[in-house]
Amino acid sequence: MAAVLVGSSVRVPSAALLGHAPGVVERGAAAREERLKQWLRGMTKHRQLDFDTMGFGRGRNGFGMIASGAIDKGSVLAEVPLQAFLSEKTAERCLLVGPMLRKNDFRPWLTMCAHLLVERSRGKESFWHPYISALPSVEELSISHPLLWPAETIQELLQGSPMLDTIATRLKLCQEDHEALLTAGIEKFLPGGETLSEGDVRWASAVLLSRAFSLELDVDDDFDTLCLVPWADMLNHCSSAGEESCLIFDQDTKTASLEAHKSYSKGDEVFDSYGPALTGSQLFLDYGFVDDENENYAVDLPAQVLGPVRSSVNAALLEALGLPAGGTLVSIVPEGVDESVLAWTRAAIASPRELSAAGWKSDGKYQKAIMYFSEPINRDNECEVLRRLIAACENLWSKYPTSLEHDLDELTGGESDMRTTTWARKQAALRAIVCEKKALTAGKTVLCGFLEKLRAGAALKSLYEVDREEGTFEVRLFVATKDRSGTSGKNRDAAVHNYGDFGKRQALLIEAGRVEIRAQTTSMLLE
Numbered sequence: 001m002a003a004v005l006v007g008s009s010v011r012v013p014s015a016a017l018l019g020h021a022p023g024v025v026e027r028g029a030a031a032r033e034e035r036l037k038q039w040l041r042g043m044t045k046h047r048q049l050d051f052d053t054m055g056f057g058r059g060r061n062g063f064g065m066i067a068s069g070a071i072d073k074g075s076v077l078a079e080v081p082l083q084a085f086l087s088e089k090t091a092e093r094c095l096l097v098g099p100m101l102r103k104n105d106f107r108p109w110l111t112m113c114a115h116l117l118v119e120r121s122r123g124k125e126s127f128w129h130p131y132i133s134a135l136p137s138v139e140e141l142s143i144s145h146p147l148l149w150p151a152e153t154i155q156e157l158l159q160g161s162p163m164l165d166t167i168a169t170r171l172k173l174c175q176e177d178h179e180a181l182l183t184a185g186i187e188k189f190l191p192g193g194e195t196l197s198e199g200d201v202r203w204a205s206a207v208l209l210s211r212a213f214s215l216e217l218d219v220d221d222d223f224d225t226l227c228l229v230p231w232a233d234m235l236n237h238c239s240s241a242g243e244e245s246c247l248i249f250d251q252d253t254k255t256a257s258l259e260a261h262k263s264y265s266k267g268d269e270v271f272d273s274y275g276p277a278l279t280g281s282q283l284f285l286d287y288g289f290v291d292d293e294n295e296n297y298a299v300d301l302p303a304q305v306l307g308p309v310r311s312s313v314n315a316a317l318l319e320a321l322g323l324p325a326g327g328t329l330v331s332i333v334p335e336g337v338d339e340s341v342l343a344w345t346r347a348a349i350a351s352p353r354e355l356s357a358a359g360w361k362s363d364g365k366y367q368k369a370i371m372y373f374s375e376p377i378n379r380d381n382e383c384e385v386l387r388r389l390i391a392a393c394e395n396l397w398s399k400y401p402t403s404l405e406h407d408l409d410e411l412t413g414g415e416s417d418m419r420t421t422t423w424a425r426k427q428a429a430l431r432a433i434v435c436e437k438k439a440l441t442a443g444k445t446v447l448c449g450f451l452e453k454l455r456a457g458a459a460l461k462s463l464y465e466v467d468r469e470e471g472t473f474e475v476r477l478f479v480a481t482k483d484r485s486g487t488s489g490k491n492r493d494a495a496v497h498n499y500g501d502f503g504k505r506q507a508l509l510i511e512a513g514r515v516e517i518r519a520q521t522t523s524m525l526l527e
C-alpha cells in the first residue's frame with residue numbers, strides 16, 4: 001500500500017541561508033520538539049513508536065532533522081500514527097467546520113486550507129496545536145516560498161520563465177479560494193472574530209504545497225487523501241534519495257513511515273525524498289528551493305506553445321483523452337521530449353485523413369487513436385512535429401533576459417550578499433531557471449538532430465531510439481492534474497491550472513491497450 005510523498009516542508013525556514021539571527025529562529029525549537037514528541041507519544045501508548053531516532057537541528061540547508069545516533073540504511077526513521085494526521089477526512093469529521101465544508105462541496109485542496117486555517121485560529125483549543133504551532137509563520141514562509149514573495153520579486157527573478165505563469169495561476173486560485181471561503185462564512189468559525197485575509201490563504205496553500213502528503217489511507221478509497229503528517233514533514237529533501245525514502249502508509253498498522261535511503265552517523269542531517277522525479281522548477285515552485293543534487297532538468301510548457309491545434313476535430317480527440325491544448329503541460333527534457341509529447345503533437349496537427357486512419361471517431365474510440373499516434377505516422381507529419389517543438393524551444397529561449405553562462409556565474413558569485421533574503425531568493429530562482437535552460441539547450445540540440453536525420457532520409461521506424469519494456473511502454477506526458485471534485489471551489493476546472501489538486505503531475509501510461517493516468521499522487525483510469 002505504498003503511497004508517494006507529495007510534499008513536506010520547513011517548519012522553521014532555513015535560518016542560516018535566509019539571514020535570520022540564528023538565536024531568533026531557533027529559540028524555542030527544543031521546546032517545540034519536545035511538545036510535539038509528547039503529543040505523538042500520547043497517541044501511541046498501546047504501541048511504542050520511536051521518536052528519538054532524529055531531532056530538530058541545524059543541517060546543511062538550515063533547519064532539518066539530525067540523527068541522534070547511528071542510523072542504518074533501510075531502518076525506520078520515523079513512524080507516525082494516523083491519529084496525528086490532519087487530513088481531508090479529519091476536516092469532514094470536524095464538528096465545527098465539517099458541516100460547512102460538506103455543504104459547500106469544496107475540493108480537497110480548499111477543504112484542507114479551511115481546516116488548517118480554522119485549527120490554527122483555535123490555538124491551544126485545537127487538537128493539532130503542538131503541530132500547528134510549530135509550522136512556519138507567514139513571515140517565515142514568505143522568505144522562502146515563492147507563493148508568498150512580493151509580486152515585483154517574482155517578476156524580476158523569474159523573467160522569461162514559464163514558472164511565472166504557474167505562479168500567476170496559483171495566486172489567482174488563492175484569490176478565488178479566499179473569496180469562496182468568505183462566501184461560505186468561514187470567519188464564523190474563527191474564534192475571536194478575526195478576519196481571514198488572502199495572505200492567510202496563501203500561507204495555508206504554501207504550507208500544503210511544501211508539506212502535504214497524498215496517501216492511500218483506506219483500500220476502499222477512490223482517491224488518495226491529502227494529509228499533513230506531523231513529524232514526518234520535518235525532514236529536508238535530497239534529490240539523490242530515491243523512492244525508498246518516500247513516506248508510505250501501512251493500512252494494517254495505520255502508521256506512516258519513512259526509511260533511511262543511506263546510513264547516517266550521529267549528528268548527520270537526515271534526508272528523505274519529496275519525490276525522486278521532481279524537477280528543478282517543481283521543487284522551486286512547491287518548496288522554494290532546488291538542491292545541489294538535483295539533475296532532473298526539465299522545462300514545463302503549456303501545450304499551446306506547440307502552435308495551434310489543426311481543427312476542432314483534432315481538439316475533440318485531445319479533449320476526449322483529457323489532454324486539451326489549454327490544460328496540458330509538455331515537458332522538454334535534455335533527451336528532447338518523451339514519446340507522449342510527440343504523440344500529442346502528431347494528433348494535434350493530423351489531417352482529417354490521418355485522423356480517420358487513426359480510427360478516431362467522436363464516440364469515445366480514442367484509445368485506439370492515441371496508440372496510433374504513439375508512432376510516427378508519416379514523414380510530413382513528423383517533420384512538422386519536430387519543427388514545432390524546435391520553434392517552441394527557440395521561442396522560449398528568446399524570452400529569458402540572460403544566458404545560461406551568465407546565470408551560472410551569478411550562482412557561483414555574490415558571496416558578499418550571502419545570508420540575506422534577497423540573495424537566498426535569487427539563488428533559488430536562478431537554480432530553477434538554470435535547470436530549465438539546461439533542459440532547453442540539450443533538448444533543442446537533440447530535436448534538431450532528429451529533424452536532420454529525418455530530412456536526410458532516415459527511416460521513420462528507426463528515427464527515435466526507444467527504451468521499451470516488452471508489452472508496456474511508459475509515456476510521460478505530464479498533464480495538469482484534474483480536480484477530483486470536478487467543479488467545486490466554485491465551478492473552476494482545475495485541470496487547466498496545474499494546481500487545483502495540489503499541483504502534482506500525472507503521467508500518462510499506455511499499457512497493453514489501456515490508457516491510464518498514473519499520478520504521483522493518485523491513480524485513475526481515464527475510462
Ligand SMILES: C[S@@+](CC[C@H](N)C(=O)[O-])C[C@H]1O[C@@H](n2cnc3c(N)ncnc32)[C@H](O)[C@@H]1O
Nearest residue numbers: 008009010011012061063233234235236237287
Ligand atoms: C518538509 S520541510 C523540511 C523541514 C524544514 N526544513 C523545517 O524547518 O521544518 C520542506 C522545506 O524545507 C526546506 N528544504 C527542504 N529540503 C531542502 C533542501 N535540500 N535545501 C534547502 N531547503 C530545503 C524548504 O524550505 C522546503 O519548503
